[in-house]
Amino acid sequence: MSEATLARAAPTPAAVRPRRRPSRDFLLGAGTLVAFVLAWKLVHLSRLFPPWAFPAPEQVLGAFVKTLESGELLKNTWASVARQIVGVVLAALVGIPGGLLLGASRDARAALLPICRMVYPIPGIAWIPLAILWFGIGFKSTVFVIFFTGIWPILFNTMAGVTTLDGQYTDVARVYLAPRMFYVRKVLVPGSLPFIITGIRLTYGVGWRVIVGAEMISSITGLGFMIDDARWQLRPDVMVAGMITIAMIGWVMENWAFDWLERVTIERWGMKSQPR
Amino acid sequence: MVRIEALSKRYAAGGTDILALSGISATIGEGEFVCLLGPSGCGKSTLLKIVAGLIPASSGTISIAGRVVTAPGPDRAMVFQDYALFPWMTVVENAEFGLAARGVAPARRAAASAELLKAVGLGEFAAKYPHHLSGGMKQRVSIARALAVDPMLLLMDEPFGALDAQTRFVMQQELLRIWRAYRKTVLFVTHSIEEALYLGDRVLLMTARPGRIKAEIPVASPRPRDIGSVEFARLRAQTLELLSEEIARSMEQEATAAVTS
Ligand SMILES: Nc1ncnc2c1ncn2[C@@H]1O[C@H](COP(=O)(O)OP(=O)(O)OP(=O)(O)O)[C@@H](O)[C@H]1O
Ligand SMILES: [Mg+2]
Numbered sequence: 023m024s025e026a027t028l029a030r031a032a033p034t035p036a037a038v039r040p041r042r043r044p045s046r047d048f049l050l051g052a053g054t055l056v057a058f059v060l061a062w063k064l065v066h067l068s069r070l071f072p073p074w075a076f077p078a079p080e081q082v083l084g085a086f087v088k089t090l091e092s093g094e095l096l097k098n099t100w101a102s103v104a105r106q107i108v109g110v111v112l113a114a115l116v117g118i119p120g121g122l123l124l125g126a127s128r129d130a131r132a133a134l135l136p137i138c139r140m141v142y143p144i145p146g147i148a149w150i151p152l153a154i155l156w157f158g159i160g161f162k163s164t165v166f167v168i169f170f171t172g173i174w175p176i177l178f179n180t181m182a183g184v185t186t187l188d189g190q191y192t193d194v195a196r197v198y199l200a201p202r203m204f205y206v207r208k209v210l211v212p213g214s215l216p217f218i219i220t221g222i223r224l225t226y227g228v229g230w231r232v233i234v235g236a237e238m239i240s241s242i243t244g245l246g247f248m249i250d251d252a253r254w255q256l257r258p259d260v261m262v263a264g265m266i267t268i269a270m271i272g273w274v275m276e277n278w279a280f281d282w283l284e285r286v287t288i289e290r291w292g293m294k295s296q297p298r
Numbered sequence: 299m300v301r302i303e304a305l306s307k308r309y310a311a312g313g314t315d316i317l318a319l320s321g322i323s324a325t326i327g328e329g330e331f332v333c334l335l336g337p338s339g340c341g342k343s344t345l346l347k348i349v350a351g352l353i354p355a356s357s358g359t360i361s362i363a364g365r366v367v368t369a370p371g372p373d374r375a376m377v378f379q380d381y382a383l384f385p386w387m388t389v390v391e392n393a394e395f396g397l398a399a400r401g402v403a404p405a406r407r408a409a410a411s412a413e414l415l416k417a418v419g420l421g422e423f424a425a426k427y428p429h430h431l432s433g434g435m436k437q438r439v440s441i442a443r444a445l446a447v448d449p450m451l452l453l454m455d456e457p458f459g460a461l462d463a464q465t466r467f468v469m470q471q472e473l474l475r476i477w478r479a480y481r482k483t484v485l486f487v488t489h490s491i492e493e494a495l496y497l498g499d500r501v502l503l504m505t506a507r508p509g510r511i512k513a514e515i516p517v518a519s520p521r522p523r524d525i526g527s528v529e530f531a532r533l534r535a536q537t538l539e540l541l542s543e544e545i546a547r548s549m550e551q552e553a554t555a556a557v558t559s
Binding site: 194199212 | 347351352370371372376380382395398400428430443447
């Protein structure tokens, strides 16, 4: 109860940001990346694949520069990212309240879980033809597909968060006469947040994976379209440049956006089990 | 005044019925500090939860100031053994929880919580999150949260059970000071004889399951009590003898349960 106890309990900056690793970890990671690019170059030189189907690393870099200069890369990236954001936000807007309801009400689970369990194994791609019939080619049909594939992780995770919430929190809310909505806002949602964030992470990942497929079939913009279109022009360097762009955006979201969200919420509250 | 009359509680758990409480009757006077002492599993928490209105009794009634209670109410607040603070709220937000739930305006809330946090010695820590606090500090926040709603009856379920001996002793004295300053009626669950005799005006000793009131032990000596005194030792020996029988029975029950299951 003294200052000393407090100082001991307070996490050091290193504990708050577990990703700020000593440089050894960074070197190992970067080293592997460099080795990968070298191996890639070697395979290219070995002529194991015909050069028109297997671009060299520097060719891909060239494709990056060219598509950047022409504005093609940014335009398609923005098209994909906008769809992804809208799809994920819609999935969260429906999935979080839906998960809260499923978690809180036994009747809701009995009524809705069977149909959810039947619909969710349908791969996102399978929705595309129907989505095109309903919404035509482009923004709406892609967003629809992201939404329908992405809603499940956030829905089921939010539900799990509610059902595993410590019953004592509910007891406290009842003892202090918390009204229903107050309880939802102040106890249920923040208490389930570790699960909700995991759900959004998964939703984001699933959406990003399905968007490329969707754009290949039902769009004339977006990174998926760009990759698919490069096939007709026999430009494997553009394909790979598109793939790397997808990887980088995914990496940035994972390592920055979601980690930041966790840092300002559940890590700050001491609710995150320290990883590794 | 709190009046518990012929209270029984039966849990139906997976086909087998457990009689947790049987025919409990007791009264607690206004401003009295009553300790509930009993072996593990005898139904102390159950009784406290029924008084709090969190779970229904199977039979019998509880009335407070003449009114029968069956649900949580503004006249009662509870302090839990493992603090039950919300990790996502700061100390001050936790302390204000009951007031916020009741829709009290932020300015009035802030005034009340500032005073209470100061009273429990946590004025400096208002903006901290619970995971930065030691166990004793967390329990002070939990006590501040309970006092904030100005309850008539304070229910405490082994509030110091998780604390180390020194912190526990400090907290016991703190609690007595707060109890005198705020003049609450307290029902305090413990399974420590020393704690019960140190704190209580009266100790209600419970039997092994099904819990009944086995004895009422008034503790007349004035506070602060000297736990080294002859008088204290005598009372302690007497209580220990009564409790030992029940602990033995409780362990016997557990052994048979282990064999038959
Ligand atoms: N929800 C429940 N369903 C079924 N049985 C229960 C339930 N809660 C408690 N019990 C049983 O009722 C009895 C009394 O439990 P209770 O928690 O009230 O005891 P206690 O005196 O508080 O014990 P402890 O000292 O360990 O806290 C125990 O045998 C317990 O297993
Ligand atoms: Mg208990």
